[in-house]
Amino acid sequence: xxxxxxxxxxxxxxxxxxxxxxxxxxxxxxxxxxxxxxxxxxxxxxxxxxxxxxxxxxxxxxxxxxxxxxxxxxxxxxxxxxxxxxxxxxxxxxxxxxxxxxxxxxxxxxxxxxxxxxxxxxxxxxxxxxxxxxxxxxxxxxxxxxxxxxxxxxxxxxxxxxxxxxxxxxxxxxxxxxxxxxxxxxxxxxxxxxxxxxxxxxxxxxxxxxxxxxxxxxxxxxxxxxxxxxxxxxxxxxxxxxxxxxxxxxxxxxxxxxxxxxxxxxxxxxxxxxxxxxxxxxxxxxxxxxxxxxxxxxxxxxxxxxxxxxxxxxxxxxxxxxxxxxxxxxxxxxxxxxxxxxxxxxxxxxxxxxxxxxxxxxxxxxxxxxxxxxxxxxxxxxxxxxxxxxxxxxxxxxxxxxxxxxxxxxxxxxxxxxxxxxxxxxxxxxxxxxxxxxxxxxxxxxxxxxxxxxxxxxxxxxxxxxxxxxxxxx
Numbered sequence: 204x205x206x207x208x209x210x211x212x213x214x215x216x217x218x219x220x221x222x223x224x225x226x227x228x229x230x231x232x233x234x235x236x237x238x239x240x241x242x243x244x245x246x247x248x249x250x251x252x253x254x255x256x257x258x259x260x261x262x263x264x265x266x267x268x269x270x271x272x273x274x275x276x277x278x279x280x281x282x283x284x285x286x287x288x289x290x291x292x293x294x295x296x297x298x299x300x301x302x303x304x305x306x307x308x309x310x311x312x313x314x315x316x317x318x319x320x321x322x323x324x325x326x327x328x329x330x331x332x333x334x335x336x337x338x339x340x341x342x343x344x345x346x347x348x349x350x351x352x353x354x355x356x357x358x359x360x361x362x363x364x365x366x367x368x369x370x371x372x373x374x375x376x377x378x379x380x381x382x383x384x385x386x387x388x389x390x391x392x393x394x395x396x397x398x399x400x401x402x403x404x405x406x407x408x409x410x411x412x413x414x415x416x417x418x419x420x421x422x423x424x425x426x427x428x429x430x431x432x433x434x435x436x437x438x439x440x441x442x443x444x445x446x447x448x449x450x451x452x453x454x455x456x457x458x459x460x461x462x463x464x465x466x467x468x469x470x471x472x473x474x475x476x477x478x479x480x481x482x483x484x485x486x487x488x489x490x491x492x493x494x495x496x497x498x499x500x501x502x503x504x505x506x507x508x509x510x511x512x513x514x515x516x517x518x519x520x521x522x523x524x525x526x527x528x529x530x531x532x533x534x535x536x537x538x539x540x541x542x543x544x545x546x547x548x549x550x551x552x553x554x555x556x557x558x559x560x561x562x563x564x565x566x567x568x569x570x571x572x573x574x575x576x577x578x579x580x581x582x583x584x585x586x587x588x589x590x591x592x593x594x595x596x597x598x599x600x601x602x603x604x605x606x607x608x609x610x611x612x613x614x615x616x617x618x619x620x621x622x623x624x625x626x627x628x629x630x631x632x633x634x635x636x637x638x639x640x641x642x643x644x645x646x647x648x649x650x651x652x653x654x655x656x657x658x659x660x661x662x663x664x665x666x667x668x669x670x671x672x673x674x675x676x677x
Contacts, residue, residue, distance in 0.1 A: 210393070211389045214393075218389070219378060219382040222381040234367060234370055241362065245354070245359055246324055248283075249335055249337055249353070249354055250337065253350075253352040256287060261341065267289060267341070267343040269287060269300070283355065284302070285352075286302060286334065286355070287352050288303060288307070288309070290314060291348060297348060308327055308353065309349070313338070314349060322337065322338055327353065329355075333355070333357075334353045335354060337352055338350065338351050338352075395428070398416060402416070403431075414432050414435060463491075467487070516651065517555075521602065522548040522551065525545050525564060526545075528565040528568045529543045532565070535573075536581065539579075540579075541577075541579050541581060542579075544582055545582070545585070546582070550677075551585045553672065554597055554672045554673055555653075555671055555672070560647075562647060563647050563648055563655065563669065564602070566641065567669060569640060570640055571604050574609070575607055575664075576609070579608065580606070581604065582605045583605075584605070586603070587600055587674055588600070589674065599670055599672060600674065602668070602669040604669070608664055610660045610663070620642050620645045621642060622639060622642045623639065624642075648669065648670070648671065651671055651672065652671075653670045654668075654669075655667065
């Protein structure tokens with residue numbers, strides 16, 4: 204099978220063909236224009252020559268005679284070939300130029316038209332030479348005659364032939380130059396595409412961390428490069444999320460499933476009464492619910508990190524979400540004597556997906572209660588940060604969740620947002636935490652264009668900062 208032409212070759216070929224056709228049309232127009240105007244000049248010169256010839260044909264006492272060119276007196280050189288032939292009304296030749304040698308210039312039909320007063324110019328062929336001829340009626344002292352005065356077009360034909368060859372040469376050289384320039388331009392224009400193809404080939408082999416070179420200009424290729432990089436970023440998040448999900452699922456589910464299998468094996472080793480089986484099944488159900496919660500968290504975390512799906516953001520009341528979260532963590536906080544309060548939340552609204560934002564607030568509150576001192580306190584404070592100046596963008600709402608726990612070492616301020624990170628593993632096991640809450644909260648906040656971070660921490664407690672697009676309503 205014949206290998207198809209490359210895009211560069213096809214582009215160059217099409218450009219060359221298009222330019223070649225355009226140049227051919229231009230050359231044809233030049234040739235036809237020169238030919239038309241040269242023919243008009245020749246006819247004008249012929250009229251002048253014919254008028255001079257007719258005026259001088261009877262200047263010798265009114266008797267018709269023939270004038271020849273005095274070439275010797277002009278020192279020789281090139282002259283346009285002239286011929287003259289005089290006829291009687293019945294078609295007999297009276298006088299003629301020697302170079303005609305008896306060959307008739309006018310046939311009977313042409314002679315008759317002239318006698319009827321038709322003096323149009325015409326093209327004739329004499330001994331294989333092309334010429335232009337004009338006719339006229341004249342009279343000497345004795346009788347009327349018909350004059351045929353003409354000039355050969357050898358020089359004009361030769362000039363047009365040379366012009367045609369020049370134009371053909373120009374067309375060939377122009378076509379070759381155009382093909383070369385077109386190849387250079389196509390190569391230059393496709394160079395970024397070649398770089399993109401090379402990078403894409405490396406990415407296709409598994410190097411998904413590589414990106415295309417940043418665009419040098421905001422043209423079509425630059426916009427395509429940015430869109431491809433955005434697509435690669437999203438693809439990387441999807442692949443990385445899938446890998447993390449598989450690793451996390453394996454990490455987090457293996458131990459509970461093993462424990463469940465062991466508990467089932469123990470229950471099956473001997474016959475037991477219904478109460479013991481019920482107790483075993485209840486424990487297994489509790490573990491399954493825990494696994495279901497972890498799997499749900501993992502799925503939501505993967506989705507948030509990939510930023511996949513439609514994020515149906517809407518205006519949601521911060522105060523309502525915080526009240527609902529406080530209600531849910533209230534029993535756990537009350538059991539440890541921890542007070543939960545909020546302030547500054549009046550008329551604060553965020554632009555977010557209500558369910559996801561509620562999950563973020565609840566996770567941070569649960570964390571504040573879980574790692575607090577017995578009899579401590581949790582305070583949620585709201586602030587609004589309007590957009591600067593006349594900027595056409597939403598402002599920000601900021602929540603600070605402060606606890607009275609033992610604090611977080613500075614080196615762990617970022618680690619607390621890692622998956623499955625537990626500052627106190629024994630406490631997490633007692634409370635059933637999987638170490639996904641803060642990681643999930645940060646991923647959801649980032650998806651909304653916000654953030655979650657540790658703002659401050661000491662032995663007196665820790666303050667988490669949550670920022671989301673929003674404003675305080677008037």
